[in-house]
Amino acid sequence: MSDAVDELRKAVPDGRVLTDPDLMAAYRRDETPTVSPGQPRCVLLAGRTSDVAAALAWAQRHRVPVVPRGGGTSLAGGATATDGCLVLSTARLTAIRELDPANETVVAEAGVLTADVDRAAAAHGLMYAPDPSSLEISTIGGNLATNAGGLRCVKYGVTRDSVLGLEVVLPGGRVLRTGRRTVKGVTGYDLTGLFVGSEGTLGVITSATLRLRPRPARYPSTLAAGFPSFGAAARAVAAILAARLRPSLLELMDSVTLRAIEEWQNTGFGADVQALLIAQDDGEQPDLGVARMRDVCLREGASMAEVSGSEAESRQLLELRRLSYPALDRLGATLTEDVCVPRTRLPEMVARVEQAARRHGVLVATVAHAGDGNLHPLFVFDRGLPDVPPQVWAAADEIFRAALELGGTLTGEHGVGIIKRRWLGTELGPEAMAVHHAIKNALDPDGIMNPGKVL
Amino acid sequence: MSDAVDELRKAVPDGRVLTDPDLMAAYRRDETPTVSPGQPRCVLLAGRTSDVAAALAWAQRHRVPVVPRGGGTSLAGGATATDGCLVLSTARLTAIRELDPANETVVAEAGVLTADVDRAAAAHGLMYAPDPSSLEISTIGGNLATNAGGLRCVKYGVTRDSVLGLEVVLPGGRVLRTGRRTVKGVTGYDLTGLFVGSEGTLGVITSATLRLRPRPARYPSTLAAGFPSFGAAARAVAAILAARLRPSLLELMDSVTLRAIEEWQNTGFGADVQALLIAQDDGEQPDLGVARMRDVCLREGASMAEVSGSEAESRQLLELRRLSYPALDRLGATLTEDVCVPRTRLPEMVARVEQAARRHGVLVATVAHAGDGNLHPLFVFDRGLPDVPPQVWAAADEIFRAALELGGTLTGEHGVGIIKRRWLGTELGPEAMAVHHAIKNALDPDGIMNPGKVL
Numbered sequence: 001m002s003d004a005v006d007e008l009r010k011a012v013p014d015g016r017v018l019t020d021p022d023l024m025a026a027y028r029r030d031e032t033p034t035v036s037p038g039q040p041r042c043v044l045l046a047g048r049t050s051d052v053a054a055a056l057a058w059a060q061r062h063r064v065p066v067v068p069r070g071g072g073t074s075l076a077g078g079a080t081a082t083d084g085c086l087v088l089s090t091a092r093l094t095a096i097r098e099l100d101p102a103n104e105t106v107v108a109e110a111g112v113l114t115a116d117v118d119r120a121a122a123a124h125g126l127m128y129a130p131d132p133s134s135l136e137i138s139t140i141g142g143n144l145a146t147n148a149g150g151l152r153c154v155k156y157g158v159t160r161d162s163v164l165g166l167e168v169v170l171p172g173g174r175v176l177r178t179g180r181r182t183v184k185g186v187t188g189y190d191l192t193g194l195f196v197g198s199e200g201t202l203g204v205i206t207s208a209t210l211r212l213r214p215r216p217a218r219y220p221s222t223l224a225a226g227f228p229s230f231g232a233a234a235r236a237v238a239a240i241l242a243a244r245l246r247p248s249l250l251e252l253m254d255s256v257t258l259r260a261i262e263e264w265q266n267t268g269f270g271a272d273v274q275a276l277l278i279a280q281d282d283g284e285q286p287d288l289g290v291a292r293m294r295d296v297c298l299r300e301g302a303s304m305a306e307v308s309g310s311e312a313e314s315r316q317l318l319e320l321r322r323l324s325y326p327a328l329d330r331l332g333a334t335l336t337e338d339v340c341v342p343r344t345r346l347p348e349m350v351a352r353v354e355q356a357a358r359r360h361g362v363l364v365a366t367v368a369h370a371g372d373g374n375l376h377p378l379f380v381f382d383r384g385l386p387d388v389p390p391q392v393w394a395a396a397d398e399i400f401r402a403a404l405e406l407g408g409t410l411t412g413e414h415g416v417g418i419i420k421r422r423w424l425g426t427e428l429g430p431e432a433m434a435v436h437h438a439i440k441n442a443l444d445p446d447g448i449m450n451p452g453k454v455l
Numbered sequence: 456m457s458d459a460v461d462e463l464r465k466a467v468p469d470g471r472v473l474t475d476p477d478l479m480a481a482y483r484r485d486e487t488p489t490v491s492p493g494q495p496r497c498v499l500l501a502g503r504t505s506d507v508a509a510a511l512a513w514a515q516r517h518r519v520p521v522v523p524r525g526g527g528t529s530l531a532g533g534a535t536a537t538d539g540c541l542v543l544s545t546a547r548l549t550a551i552r553e554l555d556p557a558n559e560t561v562v563a564e565a566g567v568l569t570a571d572v573d574r575a576a577a578a579h580g581l582m583y584a585p586d587p588s589s590l591e592i593s594t595i596g597g598n599l600a601t602n603a604g605g606l607r608c609v610k611y612g613v614t615r616d617s618v619l620g621l622e623v624v625l626p627g628g629r630v631l632r633t634g635r636r637t638v639k640g641v642t643g644y645d646l647t648g649l650f651v652g653s654e655g656t657l658g659v660i661t662s663a664t665l666r667l668r669p670r671p672a673r674y675p676s677t678l679a680a681g682f683p684s685f686g687a688a689a690r691a692v693a694a695i696l697a698a699r700l701r702p703s704l705l706e707l708m709d710s711v712t713l714r715a716i717e718e719w720q721n722t723g724f725g726a727d728v729q730a731l732l733i734a735q736d737d738g739e740q741p742d743l744g745v746a747r748m749r750d751v752c753l754r755e756g757a758s759m760a761e762v763s764g765s766e767a768e769s770r771q772l773l774e775l776r777r778l779s780y781p782a783l784d785r786l787g788a789t790l791t792e793d794v795c796v797p798r799t800r801l802p803e804m805v806a807r808v809e810q811a812a813r814r815h816g817v818l819v820a821t822v823a824h825a826g827d828g829n830l831h832p833l834f835v836f837d838r839g840l841p842d843v844p845p846q847v848w849a850a851a852d853e854i855f856r857a858a859l860e861l862g863g864t865l866t867g868e869h870g871v872g873i874i875k876r877r878w879l880g881t882e883l884g885p886e887a888m889a890v891h892h893a894i895k896n897a898l899d900p901d902g903i904m905n906p907g908k909v910l
Contacts, residue, residue, distance in 0.1 A: 038554050039905075065665060086457055088783060100797070100799075102693065102697060102798075102799045102839065103797040103798060104696075104798050105797075126698065129560070130632065145643075146641065147641045149639055149641075151561050153638075153639060157616075158639055158641075160648075161612075161616065161643065168888070170890070174886050174889075175886065175889060176886040176887055177886070177887065178581065179860045180795075180863070181797050181863075182795045182796060182797055182798075182827070182829075182862070182863055182864055182867065183608075183795075183798070183827050183828065184604055184608060184613055184795050184824075184827045184828075184829050184864075184867040184868055185795055185863075185864035185866070185877065186601065186604075186613075186652050186866050186868055186869070186870050186871070187865050187871060187875075187884075188601045188871065188879065188883055188887065188891055188909065189649060189652065189653055189657075189821045189891055189894060190602075190615065190648040190649055190651065190652055191887065191890060193615075193645040193648030193649065194645055194648065194649055196645065197641050197644065197645055198644055202644075202902065214699035215699070228474050233644055238557065239624070241557075241559075242557060244580065244669035246669070283739055284738060284739040284740050285739050285740070319840055339640075340635075340637045340639050340640055341637060342558045342559060342560075342636050342637055343557075343637075343638070344555075344557045344558050369639075371638075372637070372638050372639045373637055373638065374637075374639050405545060407636045407637070408635070408636075408637055408640075408644050409637055409639075409641075409642050410637045410639035411640070411641050411642050412637065412639040412640055413639055413641055414641070415641050416641070416642060416643065420642075420666075424643065425641065427643075428643055428644050429632060430641065431625070431629050431630065431631040431632070432631055432632065432633060432643065432646065434629075435625070435898065436643055436644055436899060437647060438648075438897040439644060439897055439898075440895060441888075441897065442893040442896065442897035443890065443893060443894075454643065
C-alpha cells in the first residue's frame with residue numbers, strides 16, 4: 001500500500017502528501033466534538049486543480065475513500081477522516097482568479113477564506129453576502145460543499161443563492177465546469193445547485209464563480225431589544241416580518257445564552273431581559289427600518305429597545321451575538337444543533353426545545369437566525385465525559401422530530417454530515433432517498449467520495 | 456395498442472384521455488413556429504397528481520414516450536409532441552392548495568397560471584416575483600420545467616430562486632417530494648433545483664411550494680429613455696448598474712422593434728430614438744431611484760428621458776415593451792432567440808447580432824432584458840415559407856457562437872427544448888454532457904420522458 005502512496009507522491013509536487021501521523025493529526029477532525037475520527041492513510045495538501053484531479057484518479061484506481069476538507073469547521077462531522085482514507089485538503093487553493101466589478105462576479109478557488117472574498121469585494125464597493133459565523137476561518141470550498149448559511153441570509157439567501165458556476169473534480173479525476181458567468185441561464189440541468197450542498201459526496205469543488213452585490217453605503221443600523229421571555233421575542237420576530245419590514249439580520253438569543261455571556265462579560269442585562277433580539281437594516285433607509293422594528297418590539301412587550309447611534313455601537317451590539325458560542329463553551333462540552341422551521345412556528349419550536357431539555361434533564365441554550373426560523377439549540381454537557389451522554393441524544397432526537405412535525409427540517413445550514421445521517425430518511429422519505437442513491441451511484445459508482453457522510 | 460390506451464382510460468377518471476386527432480390537435484404543438492410536431496397516441500388531461508402517477512406507471516409498462524405540457528407557450532419546442540407519445544397536460548391541476556401569508560409561501564399545482572399565483576399573493580400584500588411575458592397564459596408547471604425568467608428577474612431572480620419545494624411524479628409513477636417549507640434547509644441534495652429547468656426530461660412536476668415576497672407599496676416608478684443608437688443605450692445600462700442602482704426592471708428595444716411598433720401604433724418617436732430603454736424601481740424610494748437612472752441616461756447621451764407621473768402613465772410606458780412581440784409578428788413569421796451574456800458585454804453582443812443579420816441578409820429585431828444581459832434577437836422571415844430559411848439558421852448559429860465567445864449562454868430563460876439541442880454540447884463540453892447523461896439515465900433509465908428534448 002505504501003507503493004500506492006508513492007504513486008500519489010509522484011503525481012503531485014513535492015511535499016504535498018503527508019503520511020506522518022503527527023502531521024496528519026490536524027487534518028483528521030473537524031469542529032464536531034461528538035464524532036471520533038479515523039486514521040487517514042495520507043493527506044494531500046492540493047495546491048492546484050490538477051493535484052485534485054491526480055488524487056481522484058489515483059483514489060479511483062486504488063479504491064481509496066476520499067474525505068475532502070476546507071477549513072475543517074464542520075459542526076456535523078462532514079470533514080471527519082475515516083480509516084484508510086485520503087484526506088484531500090483544498091485549503092491551499094487560495095487564488096482569487098478574477099474579480100469583475102462591473103459584472104459583480106468573482107472567481108475564487110476553494111481554499112479562499114470566506115471573509116477574504118468579502119474583503120476583496122469591498123475594495124470595489126461590493127460584498128459577498130453569505131456570512132457563516134465561521135467566515136474568518138472557513139473556506140469558500142467548505143461553504144459551497146455545505147451550502148453554508150449565516151446572519152445575512154434573512155435578506156440575501158444562502159451560499160447557493162450566490163453561486164453562478166463551479167469547477168468540480170469528479171471521481172476518477174475529470175474536471176467538470178458547471179453553470180455560467182451570466183446572471184441568467186438555463187442550458188441543461190442545474191449541476192451547480194446539485195454540487196452545492198452535496199458535502200463532498202459527489203466530487204471536489206476546486207473553484208467557483210460567485211455573485212457579488214452592491215455593498216451598503218454604510219454599516220447597517222442596529223437594534224437590540226430585550227424581552228421578558230423567549231416566546232415574546234419570537235412573537236416580535238413574527239410581527240416584524242408580518243409588517244413586511246426587511247431586516248438584513250435578525251438574531252435571537254435565549255436566557256441561558258444571555259446568562260452565560262453575562263457571567264463572563266458582565267453585560268448588565270436585568271432580570272427583565274430573558275431574551276435578546278438583535279436586528280439590522282442595511283437598506284436604502286436603514287435608520288427608518290430599524291426605528292420601525294423598534295416600534296414593533298415595544299408594541300410586542302420589549303422591556304428594552306436600543307438603537308445604535310454609531311457604527312462602533314452597532315458592532316458592539318453584534319459582538320454580543322458573536323460571544324454566544326465562546327460564552328457557552330465555557331460551561332462545558334457542546335453539541336450544536338441546527339433545526340429550521342417555518343418562521344411563524346418559532347415560538348412553538350422554542351417551547352418544544354425547552355420541553356425536551358426539561359424532560360431529559362439536559363442544559364440547552366438556544367441562539368437563532370430568527371428571521372429564517374433557524375434555531376441552534378446547543379446542548380451543554382460535562383467536558384470530562386468520554387462520549388455524548390445518551391440523554392443529550394434523546395433530547396436531540398426529540399428536537400429533530402419536533403422540527404419535522406412543525407413542517408421544518410433537520411438542518412438549516414450545517415449539513416447532514418455524520419451526525420444527522422441516521423435521521424435523513426425520516427425527513428426525506430423513501431422516494432427521495434431512492435433518488436439520492438440513484439444520483440450518488442451515477443456520479444460516484446465506486447462510493448469512494450466522503451463515504452459515511454450524508455447518505 | 457388501443458388496448459393499451461383503454462388500460463390508461465380505466466386508470467383515470469372518465470373523459471380525461473383524448474385520442475380523436477381533432478381534439479388532440481391543440482395539444483400537439485407549442486408556440487415554436489419552427490418545429491413540426493408529431494402525432495401523439497393520446498392526450499391525458501390530468502386532474503390530480505394520481506392521474507399523472509397512473510399515466511407514468513402506464514407509460515413505463517408500455518414504453519410510451521411522455522411529453523409533459525403546461526400552457527404550451529414554449530418558444531424552444533419543449534412541449535412539442537413526438538409520434539406515438541402520450542401528451543400529458545398538467546393544465547387542469549389548478550388548485551392553490553395553500554397560501555400562508557405569514558410565512559410568505561404558496562403551494563400551487565402545476566396548472567395554475569403564473570399571473571393567478573401573483574394575484575392570489577396580491578390579496579395579502581405579497582407578490583410572486585417571476586414574471587415571464589407569457590404570465591397570463593403560461594402555467595407554473597411550465598415555468599418550473601423551464602426555469603422561466605421575466606422582466607423582474609433583474610432584481611428578484613428567476614423561477615428557481617422562488618421555489619422551496621416540489622411534488623414530482625417520477626418515471627414509473629412514484630411521487631417524490633423535494634425541498635421544504637422553510638426558507639433555509641440543507642438536508643440532502645438539491646433535488647428541487649435539479650428538477651426545475653429539466654424541461655420534463657426527469658419527471659413531471661405536479662405542485663410546488665413557492666416563495667412570495669412583500670409587494671411594493673405602490674406601482675413602480677417608470678422611466679423611458681430614448682437613445683440615438685442601441686450601443687449608446689447598452690452603455691447607459693452598464694452605467695446604471697455600475698452606479699449600483701437597483702432597478703426592478705430594465706428593458707431595451709432596438710430600432711427595428713421600435714419602427715414595427717411605430718408603424719402599428721403611431722407612437723411618435725423621432726429619428727433620434729433608435730433604441731428605447733424602459734426602467735422601473737420598486738424599492739423604498741422609487742422616485743429617487745428612477746430620477747437617478749434618468750440622470751445617468753442623460754449623461755450617457757439619451758435623446759429623451761421621461762419619468763412617469765402616475766401609475767397609468769407607467770403602465771402605458773411598459774405597454775410599449777409588451778407590444779414588441781405582436782408588432783414584430785405583423786411583419787412575418789418569427790424565430791425568437793434567447794442568448795445571455797455578462798451584462799457588460801451587451802454592446803458587443805448587440806454589434807455581433809447586427810453583423811450576423813447583415814452578413815446573412817436577414818431581418819433581426821432585438822429586445823433585451825438588458826439588466827441581465829439577456830437578449831432576444833427575433834428573426835423575421837416570410838410567413839409563406841414552408842420552413843425556416845437556411846440563412847436564418849446560419850445567422851442564429853453565428854449569434855449562439857458569439858454569445859458563447861463573449862462568456863455567455865445559449866439560452867437565458869427559454870430553455871433548450873428541440874431548437875437548441877444541437878448546440879448543447881458546444882456550451883456544456885464533454886464532461887458536463889456525460890454528467891447530464893448519467894443523471895438522465897439514473898432517473899429515467901428507459902428514456903421515455905420528453906425524448907428528443909434537451910439531451
